[in-house]
Amino acid sequence: MSKKVLLAEDEKNVILGVRTCLDAVGYQVEIVEDGEEALNSVRREHPDLILLDLLMPKVDGYEVLKQLKGNDETKNIPIIVLTAKAEEEDRQRAMDLGAENYMTKPFKPQELWDLLKHYLPET
Numbered sequence: 001m002s003k004k005v006l007l008a009e010d011e012k013n014v015i016l017g018v019r020t021c022l023d024a025v026g027y028q029v030e031i032v033e034d035g036e037e038a039l040n041s042v043r044r045e046h047p048d049l050i051l052l053d054l055l056m057p058k059v060d061g062y063e064v065l066k067q068l069k070g071n072d073e074t075k076n077i078p079i080i081v082l083t084a085k086a087e088e089e090d091r092q093r094a095m096d097l098g099a100e101n102y103m104t105k106p107f108k109p110q111e112l113w114d115l116l117k118h119y120l121p122e123t
Contacts, residue, residue: 003049006051007032008034010053049079049116066097081094
């Protein structure tokens with residue numbers, strides 16, 4: 001059974017790059033382009049992992065993190081933040097809210113592969 005990954009991202013070029021990486025290893029990918037859609041999708045689909053941008057329309061990534069990590073049904077889903085926000089205070093805030101990892105854009109595909117292998121080991 002393939003792993004389900006939710007990509008919450010509103011930049012088309014990032015969506016294309018990440019989707020290419022995920023498709024190559026056979027992950028089932030759902031893409032949403034705002035935080036409100038991300039919250040709804042997680043409640044509906046219960047993905048195995050979430051790749052989350054912080055700067056999104058409607059509900060930002062920080063609020064998505066806060067809500068998902070504060071909910072018993074979703075708190076154990078690993079969340080990797082993918083963002084252009086490179087300041088240490090942004091990283092620390094996301095980690096304090098429960099993100100498992102934090103990657104800044106642009107990133108190398110190998111960096112993403114390494115994280116995916118860590119959080120979604122082969123079963």
